[in-house]
Amino acid sequence: MTTPKGISAQVFADGLAEMRSAVGADWVFTSQEDLHTYRDFYSVLWDEPDERVASAAVAPASVEEVQAVVRAANARGIPVYPISTGRNLGYGGAAPVYSGSVVIDLKRMNRIIDVDEGNASCLVEPGVSYFDMYRHLQETGSKLWLDVPDPGWGSMVGNALDSGGGYTAAPYRGHFEAQCGIEAVLGDGELFRTGMGALPGSETWQQYKMGIGPSLDGLFRQSSLGVVTKMGFWLFPQPEAYLSASIDLQRFEDVEPLVDLFNELEYGNIFNGMPSITSPVLTRGNPMMFQPVPEPEVMNRMVEETGLPAWRATAGFYGPEKVIRAQWEYMRDRFSAQFQNVTFKENQFVKLPLSAEDMQKVSKARFGVPSLEIFSVGSNGFGDFNPSDGHIWFSAIIPRTGKGLVEANRVMRRECARLGIPLFMFSPAVTCWTRSFVLFAAVPVYKDGRNKELRDNVQEIIRICAQHGWGEYRCPPAFQDAVMDSYSFNNNILRRVNERIKDALDPNGIISAGRYGVWPKHLRGGRG
Amino acid sequence: MITGLDMDRRNLLKWSAIVPLAAAAPYTALAAVPQGVDALVIDRRHWPAGTPTPLAGLAAPQLFTIDGDVTQLWYQTLDPIWRKPGFVLGGVTGSDALFVLEVLAGDRGRRVTQRRVLDPVVAGLQPVSWIIAPHHPSVKG
Numbered sequence: 001m002t003t004p005k006g007i008s009a010q011v012f013a014d015g016l017a018e019m020r021s022a023v024g025a026d027w028v029f030t031s032q033e034d035l036h037t038y039r040d041f042y043s044v045l046w047d048e049p050d051e052r053v054a055s056a057a058v059a060p061a062s063v064e065e066v067q068a069v070v071r072a073a074n075a076r077g078i079p080v081y082p083i084s085t086g087r088n089l090g091y092g093g094a095a096p097v098y099s100g101s102v103v104i105d106l107k108r109m110n111r112i113i114d115v116d117e118g119n120a121s122c123l124v125e126p127g128v129s130y131f132d133m134y135r136h137l138q139e140t141g142s143k144l145w146l147d148v149p150d151p152g153w154g155s156m157v158g159n160a161l162d163s164g165g166g167y168t169a170a171p172y173r174g175h176f177e178a179q180c181g182i183e184a185v186l187g188d189g190e191l192f193r194t195g196m197g198a199l200p201g202s203e204t205w206q207q208y209k210m211g212i213g214p215s216l217d218g219l220f221r222q223s224s225l226g227v228v229t230k231m232g233f234w235l236f237p238q239p240e241a242y243l244s245a246s247i248d249l250q251r252f253e254d255v256e257p258l259v260d261l262f263n264e265l266e267y268g269n270i271f272n273g274m275p276s277i278t279s280p281v282l283t284r285g286n287p288m289m290f291q292p293v294p295e296p297e298v299m300n301r302m303v304e305e306t307g308l309p310a311w312r313a314t315a316g317f318y319g320p321e322k323v324i325r326a327q328w329e330y331m332r333d334r335f336s337a338q339f340q341n342v343t344f345k346e347n348q349f350v351k352l353p354l355s356a357e358d359m360q361k362v363s364k365a366r367f368g369v370p371s372l373e374i375f376s377v378g379s380n381g382f383g384d385f386n387p388s389d390g391h392i393w394f395s396a397i398i399p400r401t402g403k404g405l406v407e408a409n410r411v412m413r414r415e416c417a418r419l420g421i422p423l424f425m426f427s428p429a430v431t432c433w434t435r436s437f438v439l440f441a442a443v444p445v446y447k448d449g450r451n452k453e454l455r456d457n458v459q460e461i462i463r464i465c466a467q468h469g470w471g472e473y474r475c476p477p478a479f480q481d482a483v484m485d486s487y488s489f490n491n492n493i494l495r496r497v498n499e500r501i502k503d504a505l506d507p508n509g510i511i512s513a514g515r516y517g518v519w520p521k522h523l524r525g526g527r528g
Numbered sequence: 529m530i531t532g533l534d535m536d537r538r539n540l541l542k543w544s545a546i547v548p549l550a551a552a553a554p555y556t557a558l559a560a561v562p563q564g565v566d567a568l569v570i571d572r573r574h575w576p577a578g579t580p581t582p583l584a585g586l587a588a589p590q591l592f593t594i595d596g597d598v599t600q601l602w603y604q605t606l607d608p609i610w611r612k613p614g615f616v617l618g619g620v621t622g623s624d625a626l627f628v629l630e631v632l633a634g635d636r637g638r639r640v641t642q643r644r645v646l647d648p649v650v651a652g653l654q655p656v657s658w659i660i661a662p663h664h665p666s667v668k669g
Binding site: 026033037041085087107131135153370371372373375376 | 595596597598599602603607622624625627628631632634635639664665666
């Protein structure tokens with residue numbers, strides 16, 4: 001059995017013994033076979049000496065058991081790394097950021113504590129997956145939807161805490177934005193609640209986020225400050241209908257006014273579904289690969305030669321049929337008034353709830369239906385890749401403008417080509433999160449020794465993007481220090497304040513050491 | 529009920545070899561599936577087009593088919609079953625489907641106890657034969 005760095009075998013054994021007494025011997029794992037399941041299967045450090053691996057794992061089933069585990073660790077300085085279900089593939093999976101940590105696996109805490117139909121909200125434990133909640137809503141005849149990521153096998157809590165996103169309506173797609181109320185076990189084992197959860201007897205924990213004083217929910221996002229044991233979410237009252245509709249434009253020069261108008265219409269609630277802006281002429285052949293945006297005259301010539309539009313903006317509408325058809329009509333009027341050669345297309349209209357027949361036709365995530373289909377996509381023709389071989393995500397926030405989209409596309413494609421980074425998915429303007437474009441690139445990882453070069457190249461991309469003001473919102477553990485470093489305003493005050501908070505709330509530095517570049521004091525010098 | 533760990537390796541190899549990766553394979557030979565497997569998963573992407581589904585004559589009590597995507601199989605069938613003790617599942621699927629099933633099985637205290645990579649790789653799709661069996665004391669039958 002390996003032990004965490006700086007912890008003696010005796011102290012570690014004592015700590016595990018106390019954890020066993022808290023959760024039961026069957027739920028403390030130390031064998032190599034068991035710990036294999038807590039590796040990051042998409043690690044860019046796979047099988048290398050620096051691969052981040054757990055020394056043990058423990059699976060508590062209640063808040064009290066979590067508190068006992070944390071207290072056992074805190075008393076001995078044993079590093080722990082809580083996971084909800086560990087499905088954060090492409091961003092670290094179940095593996096700890098600091099090698100040797102004891103993974104606190106919260107999958108047994110899988111109670112759906114409350115679903116409030118009237119308030120359209122829920123309160124869940126971290127082991128509740130999107131599939132669990134979907135099943136619950138279906139079996140209880142609920143009229144509520146949940147917003148799901150794709151794939152949808154992860155934890156609602158874990159995905160939100162890592163800032164995951166989905167595909168339905170604006171207030172729900174950003175999963176941390178849709179949270180309302182957090183309960184967490186702090187480093188000393190104390191139980192903490194945010195917002196109205198701090199008021200005994202309150203019935204409004206899942207209604208009003210802020211409570212009184214500074215709003216502290218954000219302390220637990222991508223955090224090393226606590227073990228989240230409950231989380232509330234706002235759910236989406238099932239709409240009456242859904243409409244997807246597209247607007248095609250024919251000139252390179254249309255992109256800037258297109259994004260501006262699209263933004264105005266979305267922010268003004270003319271449409272509420274997830275928008276997309278792509279280029280049919282630049283994604284022909286592979287819809288998952290947005291090719292480099294050429295110079296205007298070249299792109300306009302490509303449009304003429306192929307007959308494909310330069311740009312396609314797609315909007316989703318959820319609501320009563322009469323309302324969303326009127327909204328779509330208004331959008332058409334606005335675009336017709338501003339653009340020449342604009343064409344419109346209604347892609348899909350469905351009345352809800354989905355019929356069995358419609359379920360087979362639709363993109364399930366747009367309807368809050370979790371799926372694992374994406375894992376077989378690679379074998380179904382979207383490029384030559386197999387997701388189970390592993391990949392990481394590069395995910396940078398870029399300006400939500402036409403100019404920003406074009407520049408980020410060009411820089412990223414050019415630099416990835418220069419560095420020889422093979423992408424199998426590239427989209428410069430993903431809109432899961434409110435008012436932002438996220439540039440997404442999927443980079444394959446390997447298990448055959450090529451990862452060193454890949455890591456160096458990704459670090460270079462992080463630096464280049466930061467020079468343009470584009471910062472990643474989420475990344476695998478191997479790059480979290482570099483990304484946090486790139487948020488360098490005022491001598492990295494963001495990281496330094498996070499460190500001050502870390503020192504105050506978790507003085508022994510046991511929880512999630514190094515997560516998103518925030519290291520405890522005793523590991524800070526060498527960055528873990 | 530036996531577990532996958534108890535399964536005879538020769539039987540597994542024999543079974544893997546006869547699974548219909550070849551167009552002319554006699555599907556009723558699937559009756560040779562090892563004892564102790566409660567159900568089989570067959571990935572139709574490895575299945576020759578136009579051939580009948582070989583439901584008849586199987587030794588395994590149940591046959592499940594997928595087209596690479598395991599969502600419905602897992603959600604409708606395996607997830608409820610895997611929450612209870614026991615149940616040994618065998619399959620021949622693409623490695624992508626096995627990856628998903630293996631992770632999901634791990635959540636329910638189950639492991640891939642045997643696996644064999646098969647030939648040929650077609651369109652980047654690696655077929656694998658495997659057994660998933662209970663591992664954790666909470667689900668051992």
